Amino acid sequence: MQSLQKTWTSDFEKIVRARPQGHVLAVCLHPALDVTIYTKDGKEISRTQTLGGKAINLACVLHALGAKVTLLAPDDRDGQTGALLAGCGFDCELIPTSLTLRKNYKYVDADGTTRENNGSAGILFPQDYAQLLNNIINRCRNTCRTECRSQKISLVSLCGSFPQGVEKGVYKSLIEQLTEINIPCVLDAGGEAISLAIQAKPQLIKPNFEEFCTLYGLNSDLLKTQKKLENAVFDAYTRTQVSHLCSMDKHGAIYAGKQGVFTVSPPIVQHVCSFAGAGDTMLAAFIYAHELCRAQIEDSLRFSAAAATAKVRLPAGEIPTLSQIYAEWVQTEIRKGGT
Secondary structure (H helix, E strand, O other): OOOOOOOOOHHHHHHHOOOOOOEEEEEEOOOEEEEEEEEEOOEEEEEEEEEEOHHHHHHHHHHHHOOEEEEEEEEOOOOHHHHHHOOOOOEEEEEEOOOOOEEEEEEEEOOOOEEEEEOOOOEOOHHHHHHHHHHHHHHHHHHHHOOOHHHOOOEEEEEOOOOEOOOOOHHHHHHHHHHHOOOOEEEEOOHHHHHHHHHHOOOEEOOEHHHHHHHHOOOHHHHOOHHHHHHHHHHHHHHHOOEEEEEOHHHOEEEEEOOEEEEEEOOOOOOOOOOOOHHHHHHHHHHHHHHHOOOOHHHHHHHHHHHHHHHHOOOOOOOOOHHHHHHHHOOOEEEEOOO
């Protein structure tokens, strides 16, 4: 846990001084090597290289905030995943596989423009796939029997894409099995994976704006006014009874759940260092504040948006400190729909 300050407002301090209750299992089916290249006038200035994947990013942020988190993921055939996770500080359960570690490239120009070139999916063979899924379910079933509260899995985070050889309904299947043993799930995925998984009623999904429009067959041009956006996200919650945290890049996020619909507006960042991991930071901060620290929904959303905004000011691979999050917190606005 990071050091605390005495100058924070009481609502922010209530989150960071809370003792997080629970243990998150972060499931990563497809680790990647994230290479961020910084350029100016078309020429490379510098680059960073970190192990990535939504669930890995999420686990790193949760750990930095002080949460109990375990990462469950396939190790690649060369053992690079395990080597890069050495010394991460949180528990990792890696399943040996024949998977090849993919590479994702992100280019950040001095003027703030960014572009991506993600590597192609590797292949996970059937025996590796079956073992990985069995480990996830067995890990959770075994914690239901333990008397040690810190070892009990209280939430499973299913994040990111998956390799070739994995069924598109894998997240749906996992959510159904975990629901049977009363372990809630949050989901951050795209494409057919999320459209199938939402049928199994995860506790929360976190699509970005484009993924949200694709999921519900909406024309993004029709959702340019704040009221239409709020109505669309709240309608999605009403129809599915699944909470939605829809991230919208520099425009913040819209949340819809049983508490209502909320728009979160962080400060505009003039000089973006890297967008890599910002959405994962938002979800991790929301899980930490709302699910583990039991903060009010307004404060949890404000905390998550502030954390994501602080993240884009940092180089890829760096995690914002509480002081950096607070600097964005005091400038972040939140409004309940209809007010």
